[in-house]
Amino acid sequence: DADVTQTPRNRITKTGKRIMLECSQTKGHDRMYWYRQDPGLGLQLIYYSFDVKDINKGEISDGYSVSRQAQAKFSLSLESAIPNQTALYFCATSETGDFANTGELFFGEGSRLTVL
Amino acid sequence: GNSVTQMEGPVTLSEEAFLTINCTYTATGYPSLFWYVQYPGEGLQLLLKATKADDKGSNKGFEATYRKETTSFHLEKGSVQVSDSAVYFCALWLMDSSYKLIFGSGTRLLVRP
Numbered sequence: 001d002a003d004v005t006q007t008p009r010n011r012i013t014k015t016g017k018r019i020m021l022e023c024s025q026t027k028g029h030d031r032m033y034w035y036r037q038d039p040g041l042g043l044q045l046i047y048y049s050f051d052v053k054d055i056n057k058g059e060i061s062d063g064y065s066v067s068r069q070a071q072a073k074f075s076l077s078l079e080s081a082i083p084n085q086t087a088l089y090f091c092a093t094s095e096t097g098d099f100a101n102t103g104e105l106f107f108g109e110g111s112r113l114t115v116l
Numbered sequence: 117g118n119s120v121t122q123m124e125g126p127v128t129l130s131e132e133a134f135l136t137i138n139c140t141y142t143a144t145g146y147p148s149l150f151w152y153v154q155y156p157g158e159g160l161q162l163l164l165k166a167t168k169a170d171d172k173g174s175n176k177g178f179e180a181t182y183r184k185e186t187t188s189f190h191l192e193k194g195s196v197q198v199s200d201s202a203v204y205f206c207a208l209w210l211m212d213s214s215y216k217l218i219f220g221s222g223t224r225l226l227v228r229p
Contacts, residue, residue, distance in 0.1 A: 043205070
């Protein structure tokens, strides 16, 4: 089983619908992240959480919300989906500490969302 | 601002060819640099990293050297295989933003038999 699991893997929805993407991890990491990937744009950070009570906006948080239900679970919600939110969404985790020492984000396999 | 620029793809090579994927960065401090790889249908995974100038990161036959004078971190491999076909992302991290990796736009590599 994958260490970082995302559900659903694929979802097609309509404009205005509420959508939740779920992420769970078995790595025991405190830090969790949601990224969005668009072709030619790389990855953009939506939200990140350093622990259950610490949630922070990333660079493109408008139109999104998150919930950290437990250390192992971090959900991303689109309250009212719109077509330009069509993208591939990734959850990731990392160890506590700076990337110079840990050097690594651990990614899920992605959730492809299409908003019609 | 801080940013990463990668060469546009796709890069198409024959098996056993030499690979270079260019990456340059702009940063206000002294970043750590990374290459991540995304195989088809999978999430990204760390390929290699370098934390200071002149460091060379290496893994699976890939190498990249942190060049402060040219602000570059080009990815190279001497002989690519079909299994190397993937999207490669260059990224940087700065100590003043401990939560955040800044990614380039990615370069798709296609290796043909």
